[in-house]
């Protein structure tokens with residue numbers, strides 16, 4: 001650990017901060033970038049600079065691909081049992097180090113410590129699930145309809161994978177890719193978001209301690225993500241790009257990958273509707289709305305972005321949500337009492353403010369919050385807006401903040417049409433006591449995931465992903481491993 005990392009650790013009162021970055025992690029070595037430049041990491045609660053990490057160049061990216069290629073044969077031919085044991089060890093170490101890792105996330109991302117603890121538990125589960133799945137990858141065997149041969153299908157690791165992740169879940173978005181890729185037998189290069197690199201490097205140190213061989217996981221940070229990614233995709237040894245982030249960047253990366261016919265998985269933006277019917281359990285719907293809206297202070301791709309409440313329950317729901325949102329404790333992520341931390345950047349706060357101003361100008365009414373908090377840090381208060389019209393920008397764009405826009409509806413047909421009136425299709429929430437209606441509406445909503453009478457759907461054992469402009473492919477469960485494997489068909493004469 002260098003002295004600034006030590007000072008940070010001391011300041012935070014954490015003795016276990018051996019995991020803070022020593023440099024780029026390439027081929028099992030910690031190293032500075034080829035040109036020695038760095039990227040500053042900011043604590044969004046205070047705006048203080050808390051660390052610096054190396055800014056990788058094209059030369060570093062080439063070194064990472066070389067390292068992943070060098071490690072590839074050994075990893076793909078290692079017995080599945082041994083791979084599984086290493087993945088299991090990653091799970092155990094993450095669980096042992098969970099408090100230090102959660103504090104690090106709260107520090108660099110700003111999310112409330114309680115959310116960060118939840119993220120670590122979720123992130124670690126990807127290692128446990130994939131450790132169990134690594135020894136259960138099967139193939140297929142059958143007879144050709146002609147009867148002349150047998151059809152044997154084997155599932156092979158796809159090859160070297162480039163993984164790109166966003167800042168909003170610095171641990172979970174990485175392990176949701178790394179764990180299945182490793183279980184499938186692939187080696188990887190992770191490029192985490194520039195705002196939250198420390199968690200990615202802390203996890204790299206953990207993989208090393210867990211016995212992941214050098215070069216199997218490589219981590220690099222860069223302020224030139226476009227050129228660095230393009231260079232890696234142009235290397236014919238790279239066969240997979242798995243990206244989580246905004247739809248705009250996802251589109252650009254799909255175009256880049258197309259040049260080299262690289263397989264892509266895309267986890268992109270969302271605009272989740274949260275639908276409450278008159279017959280819903282009001283308290284359960286309010287509890288669910290708080291989770292769906294306020295986990296991570298609204299900085300989640302699955303966050304409830306539009307709340308549609310049927311007219312018979314509308315007033316009670318608006319009042320109940322206002323009460324809950326206005327009583328949330330806003331503060332620094334690392335403060336154990338905080339329920340709503342800061343946004344990631346000032347730019348994010350400004351975007352939220354513009355969306356709220358636009359909605360109010362179009363007729364929405366502020367029930368609580370609604371203006372930027374003064375003082376240091378990137379804070380926006382928990383906000384409830386009612387009577388938000390369909391033409392408000394926030395009905396069509398991701399808010400990515402603690403703002404709950406509510407509007408009323410009359411009929412099932414009407415709310416389905418409004419829910420589907422978006423280019424996105426990641427997540428949706430439905431509250432009703434009528435299971436038949438719940439299933440009927442779920443079937444008609446254009447979305448990869450539905451939470452029925454629940455405020456949360458993420459589960460390492462389930463396929464996470466979207467339709468329309470929300471992405472391609474799935475992460476989690478058996479689907480998650482399949483994204484990192486290629487079917488090989490062998491025709492055998494009999």
Ligand code: NAP
Nearest residue numbers: 165166167192193194225226229245246249267268269301
């Ligand atoms: P972003 O701006 O798209 O960035 C995501 C990642 O892509 C970062 O590592 C970023 O690096 C990198 N990147 C940016 N431009 C790139 C380029 N030209 N080539 C290669 N990489 C590039 O998204 P974000 O603001 O970090 O994250 C928020 C978005 O992610 C939201 O839209 C949210 O809905 C989405 N998200 C989706 C899911 C899902 O599972 N569907 C989960 C979480 C988040 P830098 O940080 O260095 O710019």
